[in-house]
Amino acid sequence: MSTDWTDIPEPAPLSSVTAATVVHGPVIPPQQQLLLYSPDQWEDFVQEWAHFCLKQQYIKVQRFTGSGDRGVDIAGFTDAKKLQGVWDNYQCKHYDNALRPTNVWVEIGKIVWYSFKKEYTPPRRYYFVAPKGVGTSLAALLSDASKLRDELNANWEKYVRKEITKTQEVVLDASLLAYVNAFDFSIFDAKTSLQLVEEHRASPVHAARFGGGLKARPDAAKPPAVIKTDESRYVTQLLNAYAEHIGQPVSDPSALASAPKLRDHFHRQREAFYHAESLRVFARDSVPAGTFESLQDDIYDGVVDTHDATHQDGYARVCAVTKAARELQITANPLITCTKPKDRDGMCQQLANEDRLQWTQS
Incomplete structure (x- = not known):
């Protein structure tokens, strides 16, 4: 058996090499940086994003912590009624994978169960927020409210019944099933990493977190004729x-x-x-x-x-x-x-x- 040998060709020259590139390496886009975040780094990012971005959209933004959060993570309230009024929920999760349906059934089940019990009104919108976004299977379900409802019902026994609360099993009986079938599943959606980055870009800490330099500075105003x-x-x-x-x-x-x-x-x-x-x-x-x-x-x-x-x-x-x-x-x-x-x-x-x-x- 003969072996052919060839010389390794000279690599193509790198283009646009700058002093900054040599010192710091190429700039990694922010959405790719999110993929590398540890749980603690993700937590810090979420806190910044919620503080600087969500607070611009609501009269009040609060984060619920502990085992009794009832499926609510970050809530944005549009009125003083808070959970009994018009509000949006942002469920922030850090997984090593893009979110799968099995990662979210219990979260959806909590929203259905606690709103069924009238502990709060259903949120106007519910967003899953994760560094790697949602996978294709979950994305397909989020785009089809009827299919999402049917799949929740089909997976209730395996993924939801024993996981909503530690104090009881939540059986999908006739009354709860009727509520599920009437529930508006179009409220469920997901934030992409690109959306998160674009929203975070408006914050004063964006460049400090992701690099890439500061945005262009506007021209200064001329002094008014009258001294202020x-x-x-x-x-x-x-x-x-x-x-x-x-x-x-x-x-x-x-x-x-x-x-x-x-x-x-x-x-x-x-x-x-x-x-x-x-x-x-x-x-x-x-x-x-x-x-x-x-x-x-x-x-x-x-x-x-x-x-x-x-x-x-x-x-x-x-x-x-x-x-x-x-x-x-x-x-x-x-x-x-x-x-x-x-x-x-x-x-x-x-x-x-x-x-x-x-x-x-x-």
């Missing part, structure tokens, strides 16, 4: 700094008309303040709480020695501090990838607005 109350403190500080520089009082911005350099500086600092405020709003919606404040603290720590040094006047102090802020090497904060030099000037004015920085000594 919430910017009055840093404006007053700037006017005092200008007064110290020219040696005469500056009561309001209109007094800067005869000093074009200071007038233009003032307009730039107001623009910078609004840039920083837009970054604050962007951070609130895009990164975990405290991220923007941490960046502010980095700016403060980096400029405070310059701030405390001796300067010719308040205007010189402002210029020295903002210059120092722009030159800072900040790499750890996730907002740094979308922060511009003008934001750093603006954060200095935010710090002045909070009296953490003082442009004049008096």
Whole structure:
């Protein structure tokens, strides 16, 4: 018997290799990351998803824990009647497999049984939520309410009768069977991993959990012609700094008309303040709480020695501090990838607005 030998061909070159790819490897889509989650990681994700996403849809969202949950996991309430009103149920399960009919018969049975006993009204919608979604068999049943009902009846004895409660067996007698046959099984559905990821994408913790970078930052609003109350403190500080520089009082911005350099500086600092405020709003919606404040603290720590040094006047102090802020090497904060030099000037004015920085000594 002869053997043919061939050389191993050179592999095709990788395309679009970046520094980030070399350091961190290729980006794994979030829905694929969900497949790798441990039960604890899944629990953390569900908590985030429920807190940031479901709370936007309902007046109240609660999670039921313990053995007496009566088949209710995460409930979203549309009115004050809660379980006696209009509500939706999200049954969050972590299995090593895509959900099968045998995984859910008892859960469906609980909803039927406890609503039959009038412990709550049937939910408006009932979603199975699992990292690997539902398998083809269960998906087919969820798309056919009549078939789902018939299969529940057929599997009641084996999977439901002894599992609803530990205190009794729930027999599918004539009255319960009539209730099951009249029950609206179209309420049962499932959330796909793609749906979960898309809903979670709107949360401020999405990038921190899944990576992939921050979404595009909107343009900052232009400062209004009239100075607003919430910017009055840093404006007053700037006017005092200008007064110290020219040696005469500056009561309001209109007094800067005869000093074009200071007038233009003032307009730039107001623009910078609004840039920083837009970054604050962007951070609130895009990164975990405290991220923007941490960046502010980095700016403060980096400029405070310059701030405390001796300067010719308040205007010189402002210029020295903002210059120092722009030159800072900040790499750890996730907002740094979308922060511009003008934001750093603006954060200095935010710090002045909070009296953490003082442009004049008096």
